[in-house]
Amino acid sequence: METIEKPYVLGIDMGGTGTKFGIVDARGNVLKSSSLPTQDYPDINDYCDALCAAMLKIVDEFGGIKNIRGVGGGTPNGNYYTGCIEHAANLPWKGIVPFAKMISDRMGVPCRITNDANAAAMGEMTYGAARGMKNFIEITLGTGVGSGIVIDGKVVYGHDGFAGELGHTKIVHGPEGRQCGCGRRGCIEAYASATGVARSAKEIIENSSKETVLRKLDIDKITSYDVFKAAEAGDEVAKEIFDFTGSMLGQKLADFVAFSAPEAIILFGGLTKSGHWIMDPIVKALNENVMSIWVNKVKVLTSTLKDSDAAILGASSLAWDIEAQAPMSR
Numbered sequence: 001m002e003t004i005e006k007p008y009v010l011g012i013d014m015g016g017t018g019t020k021f022g023i024v025d026a027r028g029n030v031l032k033s034s035s036l037p038t039q040d041y042p043d044i045n046d047y048c049d050a051l052c053a054a055m056l057k058i059v060d061e062f063g064g065i066k067n068i069r070g071v072g073g074g075t076p077n078g079n080y081y082t083g084c085i086e087h088a089a090n091l092p093w094k095g096i097v098p099f100a101k102m103i104s105d106r107m108g109v110p111c112r113i114t115n116d117a118n119a120a121a122m123g124e125m126t127y128g129a130a131r132g133m134k135n136f137i138e139i140t141l142g143t144g145v146g147s148g149i150v151i152d153g154k155v156v157y158g159h160d161g162f163a164g165e166l167g168h169t170k171i172v173h174g175p176e177g178r179q180c181g182c183g184r185r186g187c188i189e190a191y192a193s194a195t196g197v198a199r200s201a202k203e204i205i206e207n208s209s210k211e212t213v214l215r216k217l218d219i220d221k222i223t224s225y226d227v228f229k230a231a232e233a234g235d236e237v238a239k240e241i242f243d244f245t246g247s248m249l250g251q252k253l254a255d256f257v258a259f260s261a262p263e264a265i266i267l268f269g270g271l272t273k274s275g276h277w278i279m280d281p282i283v284k285a286l287n288e289n290v291m292s293i294w295v296n297k298v299k300v301l302t303s304t305l306k307d308s309d310a311a312i313l314g315a316s317s318l319a320w321d322i323e324a325q326a327p328m329s330r
Helices: 044-062 099-107 116-127 194-206 224-232 236-260 270-274 276-289 309-317
Strands: 008-014 018-025 030-037 068-075 111-115 136-141 145-151 264-268 299-302
Touching: 008 044, 008 116, 008 309, 018 044, 018 309, 030 044, 030 309, 044 099, 068 099, 068 116, 068 309, 099 111, 111 116, 116 136, 116 145, 116 264, 116 309, 136 236, 136 270, 145 236, 194 224, 194 236, 194 270, 224 236, 224 270, 224 276, 236 264, 236 276, 264 270, 264 276, 270 276, 276 299
Parallel strands: 008 068, 068 111, 136 264, 264 299
Antiparallel strands: 008 018, 018 030, 136 145
């Protein structure tokens, strides 16, 4: 990849809670990164001002904006075709936000965006656990549940740019399903995200008389990390919470396998740090629910890229080829 004239790009990993960003070279090294809290900016203009100011501060350490080829962003509901964030459930800004244009106007360089999970999949395929794979699914387990589907080496976008919203497929049908941020009920995101784990913890604790260290915490503020720490200490209720979460996700992964027959499903995000407590029930439920032709055939892996490197690298890769046919805001 020849990028001598402009040797760097910027990658943005926007999450519902926080945004991470970094400067990346042509070899895929995140040279420096930083972050800011997404939820602290109810006005999108204030958010873009703060984000661009923070990115320019990093850029100044690497010779200034003249050395930046472009900006790539992985965002919730980021439309690769239009450059807009459209009706994202987990962001403070509603409706259609022309995010790529807003960043480009402030930075003075081109910007392209995609769904955050698609960006993670691109980073995984280039630098992580999916190297050499042409068919896999990346599942991001954070504030929500995102997915990036790769078939024959290409990310699936669909005709409108929004293909692959597997987190918003239903696991519980009917009015008893949990309310999801997308407006529907019963989506797997409401059960298998970090916030879903917290909701499960509250439900299980309130409907059980079993002893658990989690009762000592504010039930409305329990996090997935609290559940992990309790499981590590041998708490049976914490294990039950992970068993329930993993079983729900594993059942949905079985449906995803039937759709694209991936070589692997790669899990990325904070919830994966719960290790075998979450992975074992996922794999068990997956193999109990797939057709026999896929039992023990599909690998379930965790990302090999630390923290948000997958999303930063994947997003930044959008900025290298600024002559690509897909629209890029200038």
